[in-house]
Amino acid sequence: MADSRAAVVVAIDTSSDMLACAVARVDSRAGASGVEILAVRDHACRRRANVELVDTVAAALSDAGCSAVDVDGYLVGRGPGSFTGVRIGISTAKGLARGANAPLYGASTLDAVAWSAWHAGVRGKLGVAADAMRGEVYPALYELDESGAARLFERERVVKAAAAVEEWRALPDVDELQICGDGLVRYGKLFEDTGLMARVLPRELWWPSGEGLLLAWTAAGGVDVDVPCDPALVLPVYTRLSDAEENERRRLGLAESATVETTGVADDLAGRHLQFRPMGAADAEAAAALDAVCFTEEAHEPWTPGMFLSELAADVPAPRSWWVAHDNGELIGMAGGMVVDQDLQVLDVVVSPEHRRRGIARKLLAHVSYDAQILGCTTASLEVETGNDPAERLYAALGFERTGVRRGYYGPGADAVVMTASLPLVLPVDAESPEPTAAVARTWPLPEPVRTAEERAELDRRQLVLAIESSCDETAVAIIDAVGTILANQVSTSIDFHARFGGVVPEIASRKHVEAIVGTVDAALEEAAGALGLSGGAIAPSELAAVGVTQGPGLVGALVVGVAFAKGFAFAARLPLIAVNHLEGHLYANLLANPDLEPPFIFTLVSGGHTMLVHVRAWGDYQVLGETLDDAVGEAFDKVAKALGLGYPGGPIISRLAEDGDSKAIEFPRAMMHSHDYRFSLSGLKTAVVQYIDQETAAGRTIHLPDLAASFEAAVFDVQFKKAWDALRQTGATEYCLGGGVAANPHLRELLVRKLGRRGVHVTLPPQNACTDNAAMIAEVARRKFREGDFAPFSMDADPNMTL
Structure with missing residues (x-):
């Protein structure tokens, strides 16, 4: 922020039925007392957050006597709350911040409720029970004194409402406990039957507020608002896995649900045919054959089919995780390990020689380590034969460090280097498999590009349209010019996360879009600058002419991410918004092959x-x-x-x-x-x-x-x-x-x-690479609509059932 004493911050939250929105001037050095509220537009908004949010931000800025260009940063409620609601808020906020080239910050919505109560004069112990649906709540305890609202818990979690009631009833000072939270709307009778409603706060204090979010951000966590934050790094607070991942835990022999903060990072595939999936008994022969090929000249013996089958047996004493990579039906790589005392002991990592240097081993280990984290592991360990420098460099890039040597581990004179790493593993970007989701922290805001007069004139002439496609399992972004030249076409896919389930899991797809969208947009802006030969860096949002986005049809949870981001981006960059029918995009893809059609x-x-x-x-x-x-x-x-x-x-x-x-x-x-x-x-x-x-x-x-x-x-x-x-x-x-x-x-x-x-x-x-879901076809439709002046309002919402 340019001036921390006079930083204008817009705070938004859509994690509940309350749409919270406030504009404030923040002095980061004064804590909670440094928040000067300029405008508040909080209001009840059930299932209309994506329709009303951007227009609400515009109204709040107008009330504050500001415009989008005056905003120094954005703040968003990260949850927990309604999965769709949290994603709408975060995706919109990411679009606002990226479109304005401004920092984005996040705060807990439970903290926002507690700080709203503190600001209203509540003191003492406070219990917040936020609605988590499915008979569950997000419970949180705070101690409120004159200095603020202090957490009495480490991180957000989800429990059955009845369990939360019993926990709170067992508190030694339960008679002094005050409670609030929108979970009381649905489960109030349960709390009332046990006497906990005796000290309930006024109903208007049950929901997050824009002011509460600002207070929580500046004071409760000790967040320094002068530290800029990349929008790509702000992710939802998740307290449960998707249902599909819960089933995966059962496959791994676990009955209890894991508490998670995020769902991990999506990997891009090197090609559509390359697949990653759990190893099955039918893979034993091929796995043994691959192991034999790779270890022909090694001192130790390769695995046999029987050894692989024993690893997959249901009665194996320690939990295992084995994954394979296959291309066109051929098994080309595998990795596996077992869990011992919260440590993943990697047993084997193999990739066929002709498929190496494609990031396959890294992806295999990512899947195995993901399973290990679900199983409660915090570290990973493995052995590398002394002298195997390429393997040691690979593991070092993933975060492994040398911790010892085992003499004669692979036989006489064949020592092993012991390497260990903390989980999650480091997942570096490799040239053949770009991963926008594996974002490295950048200096934010990004430096504004420096253009020559000729470059500015060329950009004005080109009238660049950025298009976003997020209808299913791929986050795609393309940039097209006025005559139909595709200058950028980026895709980040989560397909390998779905492969283990045999099809697209909507919840996983939606989560991956939230993680990938900023990085994919950035990659497209950089690619377009390169295609145009610009010397001053990536295309800036202000150098675009319009933003197009798939409105539907598709998976609603996936669509809302793209739509919310596009609306925020267009508003902050002061660009027209264009709604595109995904089906029409497939039709227009033929123009990429035959412009005269x-x-x-x-x-x-x-x-x-x-x-x-x-x-x-x-x-x-x-x-x-x-x-x-x-x-x-x-x-x-x-x-x-x-x-x-x-x-x-x-x-x-x-x-x-x-x-x-x-x-x-x-x-x-x-x-x-x-x-x-x-x-x-x-x-x-x-x-x-x-x-x-x-x-x-x-x-x-x-x-x-x-x-x-x-x-x-x-x-x-x-x-x-x-x-x-x-x-x-x-x-x-x-x-x-x-x-x-x-x-x-x-x-x-x-x-x-x-x-x-x-x-x-x-x-x-259509070109073969424009047949599957892609943003190039969306860009072609958006380009024509831009030429016709066919723009959409910021109240536009996703339409999963859209037809031609």
Whole structure:
């Protein structure tokens, strides 16, 4: 902040049904007494936080006689609270701070409630019970005296409301305990039945307030407001894992839920085919073969299949975690360890020679250490053979340090270096797998770029539009210029976190978007500057012309992160906001391959969540001819791959297997091929494939996977061609386009070009890297909307059910 004595700070919180917003002038050297409130806009806001937040900030700044350019920093409630509410607040705050190039700070919303009570004159012991849904509360105890509100707990946690009541009833000074918190709205009767409501505070003190947040930030934790904070590093306070991760704990043999502050860092994959998943019994032979290849010249013996099977046995005495990496069905790496007295003892780390230097060992260890943390480990240890300098350098980069030597550990004259590290491991960025989420603390605010007059003129001419896509499991950001040149196209994926569950877990996807979005935007701003040859550093938000964002359809928890960030970013940078339909983005992706494409034409969308046939009569004029009645094409691929144990996502794996298969080997049904309409159904085909697998397995026959994959693809694609050709004939269109993740399938692309081309139809296909979810296609739509002046209000919300 430029002047700590006169720093203007905007505080926001949306963790509860109260939207808290205050503007203050803060003197960081005076503690709580240095907070001068300039405006307050706190108000009840149930399920409308994403609609009202940015406009509320604008109103509060106006009340304070300020504008966005006067703000020196932003403060946001990090929770705990409603998962979606916390994410809306933090994502908006990240956008505000990044758009304004201002620092972002975070504070506990429980502390905010306690400090609101302190400011109202409450003194003595205070219990805050914030609503955590599912019969649970976030309990917190404080001691309030003239100096402020002091925590009587280490960190936030979640417990059953009844358990919190019993804990508080057991306090020796329970008769003096005062209580508040929005958990009393839902569980007040429970507290009342045990007599704890006798000293309840007035209802207006049950929720976080903007002023309470400011007081908590400046005083309760001793936070120095002069220390700048990178928006990328502000994350929610989580007190429980996602349900999917809770199930993963049970896989690891744990019954109790872990208390977590964050969910870890998402890794980007080096390629869409590269997968990381827990090791299974079926991997034992391949794992042993890989171990043998890698340790041929080593002094110690490689692992046998039996040794790997014993590691995976249910009755293994100490908990284990083993992960494998596979590429196109080939096992190319593995790592594993066991837990002994809160230490992860790494037993083996192997990557095939031809796949090294791609960050695979690092990612494998990240997964194993993540499991170890869930199991309660705080440290990790391993041995490296003396003289294996590359391995020692790798482990040193992850945070391991030499702690000793074991003589003759690998045999006579073959010593081992003992290395240990604290968890979590350090996860450095590598060139082939950029990780925006593994953000290194930067000096903040970032220095403003210095431009020449020619560079400023070029930026004005280019009219750069930044676009954000967050509808599913990938955080994507692109930057496009006025004529449609893509200057940046960045993607941060959490797909490997979902792979262990066989599909996208919405809660994990949403958490990963919050972690990744600032870093991905920064990477795009840097890439665009490089593409333009600018000498003064990354593109600044003020040098953009507009911000576009996917409004829907998609996973609501994922969409709100992108929408909230984009709104905050656009407001703070004083840029117009553009709402983009994700489905229209897949349609416009064809313009990246054929800029001269013009309607009318027939368009087929084949993705993980949608299958539809559309008559594009004009840009913006779409007639949906038919959609799937059940599974989408991509969904069917994933389910078949899961039934075969091939991993997630299924499309690329099945496509690779089908290369060597006979598409006529197995006669699978072509559902609704002759239904005389444009509807699709794939659940029957999926069931037929699963039944075939079960029948062949029961008969003891080996399934030839390439033939099954090719036959399954043919059954899907024959229907796609038939419906497309019927629609072309009915409408008289002579142009055809494809879109969606499955549009990257080479066999589908070849079939449509060949068969429709024979019939005089011109086929346009999007670039393969623009088929799966990406921001380049969103940028193309946003560019055209910018040219037309089609802007969205800051009250825009995510629309998970959006249609064409």
